[in-house]
Amino acid sequence: MITTTVHDDIRAFAAAVRSHLDDLPVDEVDDLLDGLEADLADQASEAGEDFTIPDAATYAAELRAAAGLPERDRKSPTGRPPIHRRLIGLRRTIETQIRRNPAAEWVINLMGSLRPLWWILRAVVLYLFIAPFFWSGYGWMSGTVAYLIGAVQFPGIVLMVGLLLLSVQWGRGRWAPSALLRGVRLSVTVVALLLTPFTLVSLASSLQSLVWDSSSHATSASPFTPGLSLDGQRVRNIYAYDAEGNPIPNVQLFDQDGNPLKTIGNETSGIPFDPYFYGGGGPVPVPFTAPGAVDAWNIYPLREIPAGDSSWDSVADVAKAKATAFPFMRVQPVPIGAISPSAGGAGLVQNGAPSPGADGLTPTPSSQPTEAVAP
Structure with missing residues (x-):
């Protein structure tokens, strides 16, 4: 059984x-020293008091020779080790002291095993820092989540894959053969480390906002679909036919209270297109317009922006709206003897015209508005 002092000496030797x-490169060093401490611990257990720690410099030179690596360049302009090597030595000395505590050693080993996660996080942070310089977001969304969603589109895929590959290779000690590139790697890593807290806060805020907006929309819309719907599906347009089965252009529709019957919700009135369909890839209805008149959403059929013509410029997109074709050139005429939509429901439709009721009078529709409605 080896003592704690021998364990500490082995760790110090491995650090030396x-x-x-x-x-x-870091990955080559890791390969050369893989299992070194465990092998020395086994040797110490077998040798007991006769175990002796070898010279670190000699052992390192033997490892280089066995691996076919060049000798270490010992030249230095001042005869003293460079500042970054002294910093590395200081860090390793501190690490050795920390590892004397078993709990601290466990934490350090855990953090070391999580290094690949940091490589990925570094690439994501750099992506979110660079992406806003190339595009403003994803569709109607904005913020950190929008840029992450943009990573599934072609430009975002190229940028994200490139940064992931670069970050992982840097983490493995690759793609930095010169001192200049190693300095760039260090600078980029420091910048990514400084940006990480702000990125995580921004991401959490963006996710919270997205969840809040989604839940608010679901709460306000549930259990009803905005605007006019049929079996839970939004109605995009309406086409009317007369009693003879002929299409009726520019028909005005109202509900039982005389309110305009619109396919859009009341909260979206006053906009030049139907936001429910806008940007969804399908046709987008626009209101009926006339010089000097207010836009009307209850005059059917509505003009529509063709599918695929939405460019997120509402003015230009609305100018592309075109008249739509009726789904049928002609439909089945209303059968003779059908109940007419008249007051009291007593009249019958005969040859396209209402017949007199039981009192001998021709009923008049009670649902026709008495006031002129501007289109």
Whole structure:
């Protein structure tokens, strides 16, 4: 059984050997020193008091020779180690002291195993920093979530995959063969580290806003669909036919209280297009317009912006609206003897005209508005 002191000496020896190999890529050093501490611990257990820690510099040179790697360049302009190597040595000294505590050592090992997650997070942070310079968001959305959704589109895919590949390769010690590129890698990593808290806060805020908007919309709309609907599906347009089965252009429709019968919801009145369909890839209805008149949504059939012509410029898109074709050139005429939609329901339709009721009078529709309604 080996003592705690021997364990500490083995850790210090491994850190010293690593310092003699710090001119090599990190992944190569990890491969060379993989299992070093465990092997030395086994040797110490077998040798007991006769176990001796070898010289770190000699051991590192032997590892280089066995792996076919060049010798370490010992040249230095001032005869002293560069500042970054001294910082690395200081960090490893501190790490060795921290590892004397088993709980702290467990935390350090855990954090080391999570390094690939940091490589991915670094790429995501850099993506969210760069993306706003190239596009403003995804569709009608904005914010951090919008840029993440944009990553599934072609430009976003290219940028995200490139950053992920670069970040992972840098994390593995690759793609930084020169001191200049290693300096760039360090600078980018520091910037990403500084931006990470702000990115996480922005992402959480954007997600919360998205969930809040979705729940608010669902609460306000449930259990009804905005505007006019049939079996829970939005009605986009309406086509009317007369008693003879002929299409009726520009028909005005009202409900039982004389209110205009519109396919859109009341909260969207006053806009030049139906927002429910706008941007959805299908035709988009627009209101009936006339010089000097208020836009009307109850005069059918409505003109529509053709599918695929939406460009997120409402003025230009509305100008593309076209008259729609009736679904049928002609429909089945109203059968003779059908009940007419008259007051009291007593009149019958005969040859397209209402017949006298039981009192001998021709009924008049009670639902026709008495006031002129501007289109």
